[in-house]
Amino acid sequence: MGLASKKANVAFDSIHSSTDKQLEKKVVYDTKDLNLWYGKDHALKNINLSIYEKEVTAIIGPSGCGKSTYIKTLNRMVQLVPIVKISGDISYRGKSILDKSYKVEDLRTRVGMVFQKPNPFPKSIYDNVAYGPRIHGIRNKKILDEIVERSLRGAAIWDEVKERLHENAYGLSGGQQQRLCIARCLAIEPDVILMDEPTSALDPKSTLKVEELIHELKNNYSIIIVTHNMQQAARISDKTAFFLNGEVVEFDDTDVIFSNPTDKRTEDYITGRFG
Numbered sequence: 001m002g003l004a005s006k007k008a009n010v011a012f013d014s015i016h017s018s019t020d021k022q023l024e025k026k027v028v029y030d031t032k033d034l035n036l037w038y039g040k041d042h043a044l045k046n047i048n049l050s051i052y053e054k055e056v057t058a059i060i061g062p063s064g065c066g067k068s069t070y071i072k073t074l075n076r077m078v079q080l081v082p083i084v085k086i087s088g089d090i091s092y093r094g095k096s097i098l099d100k101s102y103k104v105e106d107l108r109t110r111v112g113m114v115f116q117k118p119n120p121f122p123k124s125i126y127d128n129v130a131y132g133p134r135i136h137g138i139r140n141k142k143i144l145d146e147i148v149e150r151s152l153r154g155a156a157i158w159d160e161v162k163e164r165l166h167e168n169a170y171g172l173s174g175g176q177q178q179r180l181c182i183a184r185c186l187a188i189e190p191d192v193i194l195m196d197e198p199t200s201a202l203d204p205k206s207t208l209k210v211e212e213l214i215h216e217l218k219n220n221y222s223i224i225i226v227t228h229n230m231q232q233a234a235r236i237s238d239k240t241a242f243f244l245n246g247e248v249v250e251f252d253d254t255d256v257i258f259s260n261p262t263d264k265r266t267e268d269y270i271t272g273r274f275g
């Protein structure tokens with residue numbers, strides 16, 4: 001078989017398998033013709049992306065191409081910047097989140113976020129995880145204890161901290177702090193977890209732990225992760241979006257992006273020719 005027909009076959013198979021999968025999977029976020037400006041700076045240009053539930057979607061691209069801006073539009077964080085203007089639409093579970101009537105508090109209880117630098121509160125490990133549930137009015141100690149344990153187990157850090165739950169979270173290592181932040185996120189029982197370069201400040205061992213965790217979490221959550229690490233995107237994601245200068249150059253199944261990209265710029269980026 002010639003290379004061209006082999007490639008066509010691979011493409012055909014992947015279209016087939018992704019269609020089959022997508023028939024069962026629901027869209028969590030639908031982004032339509034999204035444009036975003038910081039003052040005059042056009043940071044996101046005509047973005048069209050559908051994020052499916054219980055999948056890991058990776059966002060890759062060189063520095064300054066709009067990755068963080070995009071994921072911060074998904075929980076309406078970027079709108080806190082006064083000079084931001086937006087056009088187009090983002091719907092979450094079928095409702096427009098850019099609509100003024102959509103309550104941001106409702107969105108934040110469904111969508112958790114983990115940042116590049118672990119950002120625990122200056123409180124005990126226990127109080128970090130119990131923070132969200134307490135805000136939602138849960139006061140019963142037994143219930144809080146259960147939520148704290150379940151969330152810390154879910155974030156694969158329970159065994160490391162169970163003897164020191166009432167010590168300050170700042171005493172944990174960076175990798176432990178990042179998993180604690182993931183536990184804090186799980187405690188509100190979100191639907192979606194947004195992660196902006198969650199392992200860039202971690203050593204290889206902690207990175208591996210967080211990657212294994214993401215793999216586990218996708219059974220129950222939809223995850224969108226920004227990463228500069230190509231191997232990581234290839235290892236952990238189902239779909240990959242390649243951003244460049246505020247545009248989505250290519251969005252497809254991760255194995256297609258990494259083995260048979262359509263656009264030359266995607267190939268150049270993933271093979272390390274720029275960025």
Ligand SMILES: Nc1ncnc2c1ncn2[C@@H]1O[C@H](COP(=O)(O)OP(=O)(O)OP(=O)(O)O)[C@@H](O)[C@H]1O
Nearest residue numbers: 038041043061062063064065066067068069070081
């Ligand atoms: N608060 C802000 N005010 C003005 N411009 C901003 C702001 N935040 C980001 N930008 C600009 O928007 C563009 C996209 O930035 P963004 O942080 O989304 O990039 P990124 O892809 O996440 O980059 P990196 O990989 O370095 O984190 C850049 O040109 C940046 O300077």
Ligand SMILES: [Mg+2]
Nearest residue numbers: 067068069196
């Ligand atoms: Mg960024």
